[in-house]
Amino acid sequence: MTLFLQLLVNGLIVGALYGVVAMSFVLIYKASRIVNFAQGEFLLIGAWTCWWLLTSWQLPFWIGFPITLAFMMLFGIILQVVVLRPMIGEPIISVIMVTIGLSLFFQALMKWMFGVFAKPFPPIFSSPTVSVLGLEVQTVYVVSLVISILIMAGFGWFFKFSRMGLAMRATAFDQQVAQSLGISVRQVFAASWAISAMVSAVAGVTVGVVNGVSSALSFFGIKVFPAVILGGLDSVVGAVIGGLIVGVLENLAHYVDSQWLNWGNMYEIAPFYVLIAILMVKPYGLFGTKDIERV
């Protein structure tokens, strides 16, 4: 029973991280209609940058982390301007393939620069675990949960009240109308990539602190898809819920597997079975809006 609770808590915390990544995925999709298969690489690059600053330059975390964020912001903008901007108006297959190509490129580049083995972060918190309701939980996880909730609240505020957020929603709704109202669509696209890269880097650093940094981080970008499909592609709230569900689901599958089935590897595969099942029944995801096409 303790194992079950432990897995449930882990699931919720990891799920919150999935939710954060899924949210930044949805952000890009909503603003620029680009499906970003390189989302996992954002986590990877962010985590490696922070790791590099902290180990090679011996910077304290509170300096290294903001530098990482600033770097990721620049990185997101440059990526959008150099690679994705020429792809505006191309068919969806081409756009998907460009992001797949990017993901391949950056994954290999990171392996080349930092090696294939996981490298641990220098310790950031004084005590590695804290006890929450009698369960031992890693401090980083608690902090990450708090950060996730903060980011989600921040997103909520951003889209509801800030000028840029409103501009983004307008652009997502109709690019031409937004442009005619004086919104710079280019700026909106660039901003969405910058924010997405930054938020993903936060998630990447968090996971890196817990598990060490390695190319396995980019698998987060794949795990985002079940979450996003569950939540519906164009709903930020849905992405968070989807992320939580996937996090809990994979831990539950792991529990069921370790207790009764002993198939192994259910932790990674279960979300994909669920994904296929959902798409069979509801081709637009659970909360996604159905496209109505006019002839």
Add this chain to the structure above:
Amino acid sequence: MANISLIPCGDFKTAYGADTTIFPTVTSRNFAIAGVLLLALCPLFMDRYWLSLLIQIGYLGIAALGLNILVGFTGQISIGHSAFFGFGAFSSAWLSNSYGVPVALAIPLAGVMTTAIGMIFGVPAARLKGLYLAIATLAAQYILQDFFARADWFTGGVAGTIAEPFSLFGFAFDTDGKFFYVALVYMVIMYVLATNLMRTRDGRALVAVRDHYLSAEIMGINLTKYRTMSFGISAFYAGIGGALYAHYLQFVSVEGFTILFSIQFLGMIIIGGLGSIMGTLMGTAFMVLLPEAMQFITTSLSGTAIDTALNLKDAIAFLREMAIGVVIILFLVFEPDGLAHRWKQIKAYWKLYPFSH
């Protein structure tokens, strides 16, 4: 796809059939036959290394053609092609090992088995479009990969499985020089089949589904049928390609059929040209030769300052992956119609030389 084909003056067609011939001119037909004959002579003067590259182009080209029928002609996207390729490889090995089916028969049977699997994953695909389909096939990739690692009876588990060499009437095609002909025959058959498929009613229906599926449906084309069928055909080609791969290497390991391999397949058809049959072959050749070119560059750079600064020798595996990614992006940005388009332009240039207009 822009179609620049230059036809000599005064060549008027009098029947609709003339518009859909495989070869537009007699010269192009003769060139194609000469090309196949020239390839057939290759084992006489090529060494093993080049032959193995050509065989690779052969079986990968067959599988890539299947993907091009799905992506380039039907407009569906699949990020799980290597899983089907792997399934074909394992089923052919399994059929010949467990049931003693002769290899020559096991290869087409493996194609049929893979078709069945492809159809199963094609059922959700028939209702999905664009991104949702991409994600569904991504799930298929991981599910099948997991299945390979799990199903000991079928794949031999982590140890992998051994496949018998191809043999026909007691004659074993066990060397590169001999297997080359098997690959060549299969390649020619599969490419002719695909070309012919695109000339039939079904092939035109696939293209109609790609170009505007609503109009296609209004014209009476059954979308579900053709989308599922396209998935089946693509899986069939992947299965045949995979089976040839298994009997060529005579060993199949469960680790080979990763998402990276699937992306390579997509890269082949993008580089070659979506919706172009000969382009698929060019793209496959490009993708097979790319790592060799990378290898060549790194060896020729070895010892220089660049080599010592970047430690190129240890990075060759990563450099290959990066090259694939970069090539895919560059082609999509600068030459979205692929090598096939470029080839047509070159032909047109020389036909009109020296007056380019």
